[in-house]
Amino acid sequence: PESGNNIPDLLDEVKYELDWLLKMQNLNGGVYFKLTKQQFESFIMPNNDSGLRYIYQLSSTATGDFVAVMAKAARIFQPFDSVFANQCLNAAVLGWTFLTTNPTIVPPGGFVNPAGTVTGQYGDNNDSDERLWAAAELFETTGEVGYHNYFISNYNQSGLINSTQYWGNVKNFALLTYLNSQKSTSSETLKNSIRNSLINYCNTLRSRVTANGFGVVINPGEYSWGSNSDILNKALLLINAFEETSNNNYYEAAIFQLNYILGCNAHNLSFVTGIGTKSVRNPHHRPSASDGITDPVPGLLAGGPDQYLDDPLLQSLFNSSTPPALCYVDNVNSYASNEIAINWNAPLVFVLGYFNGEGISGIDNNTPKDFLLEQNFPNPFNPVTIIRYNLPNEAIVKIKVYDTLGSEVALLVNEKKDAGQHEIIFNANAFNLSSGVYFYKIETANYSTSKKMIYLR
CATH class of the missing domain: 1.50.10.10 (Glycosyltransferase)
Incomplete structure (x- = not known):
């Protein structure tokens, strides 16, 4: 430019x-x-x-x-x-x-x-x-x-x-x-009706997030052509719900959609070209395939899984018994799962811009009143999950992961932490863990608790 x-x-x-x-x-x-x-x-x-x-x-x-x-x-x-x-x-x-x-x-x-x-x-x-x-x-x-x-x-x-x-x-x-109108003649009554409908719809989306192992907002039957765009458009609504309510649940649900797009998915793949250590390499995109450069044009969102198998390549690789989220292939000939479209990139730009800019300023950063260890999310996970915890005061914190036999398999935190909200990104691959049930435990001088999580490779 x-x-x-x-x-x-x-x-x-x-x-x-x-x-x-x-x-x-x-x-x-x-x-x-x-x-x-x-x-x-x-x-x-x-x-x-x-x-x-x-x-x-x-x-x-x-x-x-x-x-x-x-x-x-x-x-x-x-x-x-x-x-x-x-x-x-x-x-x-x-x-x-x-x-x-x-x-x-x-x-x-x-x-x-x-x-x-x-x-x-x-x-x-x-x-x-x-x-x-x-x-x-x-x-x-x-x-x-x-x-x-x-x-x-x-x-x-x-x-x-x-x-x-x-x-x-x-x-x-x-x-x-x-x-979001700034006009003095806009109707507050009408705005309230719109706001309530937004919140009600986003509550439905949130319930999907908490019930899904990858924290994604679409269900089987909805992995259609351009499913990644649908996920990001839902994230756009969740962001607007957060802006209207300052309810962090909407914020977290929205960011999990971005996590899905960038690799926390069944393919362990970033669906955005040029982003991440493992990303789409062969999009159905004419300039990327014909410019003589090995790497695709960066910053393009692939359409994502299409359970309806709307191109011959998908039909040759999958069938109606294939789990919907797996119906994707990184191949230039799969126009139904690996196509590029400007209207798909649009919600990606919105969501990335929001989380990269001032949009997160509404997060409540007040010091928590109590100790809290949250359930990891997503759960089950593969291979990455997030563990959040709250400290009401400064403390030396240890967070360890144990297998079902009680053997310690990972030490995630062992240091002094300030009062406030904290999170850890736990990658099971870094500890060479096999699939199974694990327990993560937090310990301070005045608090100790544990929770169960499931790693599915």
């Missing part, structure tokens, strides 16, 4: 994509659904692809998404580049004019690939969520009553936060924008 131009480098990267999106808007405000060839490209670099590409129909779903993104961009870029911010806002307003001029979905029934085109159809026959998101972002950017009235009239058409967002349902983005 550019540097030294008084615009954050991250926004320079974002602007590159926004400039392209602006070119997809028609003079009447509508936005074209996609720009692709009829067939998928070969595994060649983009500059070597001379095939004919087509601009497909105007679409109200594409327009709604475009309006929301441009209205948000106008707010974000305003302090750094007011000229570009105004360009984004004008484009958003023009797009809204198209939507109001066409109150029903365009094209009728939603976009469908014409004969001869096999590239991603992303069929969506309901544009109410895209329209709602557009109205929410325009209201937050402009404060205008018309956008507010539209949101109030339509926000509850399909319930509040009761499912996880994805490309086919962006309703949650509209609701979260309104929940």
Whole structure:
């Protein structure tokens, strides 16, 4: 990206994509659904692809998404580049004019690939969520009553936060924008309703985390194409629940989703290229496979396990009896489990940015009132688990791990610790342990207790 131009480098990267999106808007405000060839490209670099590409129909779903993104961009870029911010806002307003001029979905029934085109159809026959998101972002950017009235009239058409967002349902983005609205005219009653729905849904997600050995929020039956994106989108909601409540349970549940993505999973693999000592090497990503460089482009999220075996390679390796979380292969030909997609990377960027930035400042760091040894998490584990403990005062602490015969197999802590909350990352591989039941025990001058954990290789 550019540097030294008084615009954050991250926004320079974002602007590159926004400039392209602006070119997809028609003079009447509508936005074209996609720009692709009829067939998928070969595994060649983009500059070597001379095939004919087509601009497909105007679409109200594409327009709604475009309006929301441009209205948000106008707010974000305003302090750094007011000229570009105004360009984004004008484009958003023009797009809204198209939507109001066409109150029903365009094209009728939603976009469908014409004969001869096999590239991603992303069929969506309901544009109410895209329209709602557009109205929410325009209201937050402009404060205008018309956008507010539209949101109030339509926000509850399909319930509040009761499912996880994805490309086919962006309703949650509209609701979260309104929940965090800074406009004085926003309704506190409506915000409370949204907040309650967020908390209720995230309580369901939390119950899944505590019941799962890897602490992941999806269950068998939900390991579908792009499952890693679904996990991270759920983490996004958990983060918002933490921000609304300061309840650390949501924070911890969210970070366990990131742990899963980065290697605490059934494959002992980081699903992000270039991150970790063992990560995805052969993504279904044309530039990575054709640039002449052995390593893939770093920072890309692989789709993850697909229990429905939606490509021939998965079908040749697994069957309906394979545990869902194992239906993944790091192979360029597995487009259903190892594909790369920009909308999958989006929640990864959000979650990583949150935990890397100021988002954790709400954690309660007050000194605990009592000694506490928490249950390790995840449990069962392979090979890494986290053990947390609280100290009400400074103490010399010993934490040891024992096998079922009472033999000490690991010494994790043997030193003076300050009062406060502490955690240990325990890697069973470092102690050459075999699968089985183990006990971990904390000892101080005034406190001693132990808990059981299960290591499954």
